[in-house]
Amino acid sequence: MELLKGKVAIVTGGTRGIGYAVVKKFLENGASVALCGSRKDTVDKALEKLAQEMPGSSVIGLWPDLQNPAEVADAVDQVVREFGKLDILVNNAGISAREKFLDYNPEDFKKIMDLNVNAVFVCAQAAAKVMEKQGGGAILNTSSMVSIYGQQSGVGYPASKFAVNGLTKSLARELGKYNIRMNAVAPGVTRTDMVAALPEAMIKPLIATIPLGRIGEPEDIANAFLFLASDLASYVTGEILSVDGAAMN
Ligand code: NAD
Numbered sequence: 001m002e003l004l005k006g007k008v009a010i011v012t013g014g015t016r017g018i019g020y021a022v023v024k025k026f027l028e029n030g031a032s033v034a035l036c037g038s039r040k041d042t043v044d045k046a047l048e049k050l051a052q053e054m055p056g057s058s059v060i061g062l063w064p065d066l067q068n069p070a071e072v073a074d075a076v077d078q079v080v081r082e083f084g085k086l087d088i089l090v091n092n093a094g095i096s097a098r099e100k101f102l103d104y105n106p107e108d109f110k111k112i113m114d115l116n117v118n119a120v121f122v123c124a125q126a127a128a129k130v131m132e133k134q135g136g137g138a139i140l141n142t143s144s145m146v147s148i149y150g151q152q153s154g155v156g157y158p159a160s161k162f163a164v165n166g167l168t169k170s171l172a173r174e175l176g177k178y179n180i181r182m183n184a185v186a187p188g189v190t191r192t193d194m195v196a197a198l199p200e201a202m203i204k205p206l207i208a209t210i211p212l213g214r215i216g217e218p219e220d221i222a223n224a225f226l227f228l229a230s231d232l233a234s235y236v237t238g239e240i241l242s243v244d245g246a247a248m249n
Contacts, residue, residue, distance in 0.1 A: 002030030003069070004232040008083040011143050012036045012066055012123060013093030015046040017192030018142060020024040022219030024054065024227045029226060032058035035081045036093070039063055058083075065091060066119035072126045075200030088229045089127035091120040091164075092142040096194060098154035109156040116160035128171075128180055132227055136179030142167050142221075145244045146212050161186075167189055181237040183228045188244025190216040205208055212245030 009026050014035035026189035027050070033054050035050075037043040050057055060082055062072040080084055094116045097108055128192050129135030147161035164184060172182040187212035189195055189206050195215065207215060224243045229234055 002028075003156065003226060004088070005030035007229070008033075008079065008085050009010060009088035009229065010034045010036060010062075010079055010086065010127070011090040011092060012119070012225075013043045013142075014090075014199070015067065017194065017217050018187065018190060018221050019090070019092040020046060020049075022092065022220040023050070023059070025219070025222035025226050026088070026229070027054055027059060029058045029230075031088070032083045033228075034060050034062055034075070034082070037202050043089050048110070048220070051181065053095070062221055063073075063225045064082040066123055067114050067124065069122050072122050075219045076126045076130055077236060080130060084110075084126060086130045086137065087134075088138045089123060090140045090141070090142070090225060090229070091123050093119060094142060096154065096157040098151075098157075100153050101155055104155065112156040114162050116157070117163045118168070124167065124171060125180075128175055128178070131180045132175075132178040138181045138183070138233075139171070140225055140228050141174075141182075141184040143168070143184040143240055145186050145247055147240070168240060169238045176220055176237060181228075181233065183239045183241065185221060185224045185228065186242045186244065187221045188216050188219055188242070188247040190218060192218060193237075206247075207229070210245040210247045214245065216243060216245065 007188045009031050011023050020221035023033050026033050040063050043063050043227040044216045047061045062075045064075040141164050143164045146158040168182050168184040217244050
């Protein structure tokens with residue numbers, strides 16, 4: 001069943017990991033997708049991979065600076081010119097760090113907030129302007145399980161994801177009148193480059209805290225995005241959907 005037949009989506013951080021799985025899932029379900037990355041070369045690489053894995057897909061690549069409102073507005077215009085509309089935005093690009101608070105460089109804190117929070121604001125605003133005129137849409141954010149409990153070091157990352165939840169819940173209330181739904185997916189530990197960078201000694205004890213006994217796969221997370229993006233979730237907004245195997249933090 002093609003749950004997104006005829007829909008048009010933008011996915012930020014779509015070049016690898018969770019974002020790439022979301023792009024594939026949306027394409028498989030009949031959507032046209034604009035995949036965004038931070039650089040042209042990584043976007044081109046992701047498009048080449050998609051051409052092999054899903055030949056003939058309706059996909060384009062863009063690399064706007066997500067914190068720059070003018071560049072993001074241009075990218076949204078380009079998508080509307082190419083595909084005729086915009087139904088779904090997935091704010092997925094994000095970075096993390098695990099510095100201890102007493103050594104935490106304020107510049108690094110700002111860098112995390114700039115991408116994980118400010119860019120979500122900028123992209124959501126550009127998309128909402130189009131969706132409001134169109135009569136509706138769905139904006140989805142990638143939060144994290146640390147947005148519920150915090151984490152033991154690297155305070156910038158959980159703080160940024162608490163802010164993502166705040167944007168999600170508040171904008172659901174503000175944009176509901178335009179038929180724009182706003183939801184977030186809060187993944188647990190998921191097998192991507194972000195996690196591959198963690199030492200095995202850190203992963204093993206993490207798995208021990210997960211009742212389902214494994215870390216998440218990008219496709220587990222993409223399935224949740226598919227549901228929230230689709231009309232099956234037509235009465236779901238302001239929700240932070242945990243997809244974490246009931247991890248106990
Ligand atoms: P990843 O490192 O594999 O991919 C990150 C993506 O973000 C890439 O496509 C990259 O191009 C993009 N990106 C990075 N910096 C950027 C910038 N400055 N401008 C534009 N794009 C940029 O990460 P992932 O694990 O797939 O994470 C994706 C999202 O999922 C993030 O928001 C992350 O916080 C969240 N998340 C991940 C996990 C996990 O365990 N992997 C758990 C919870 C939440």
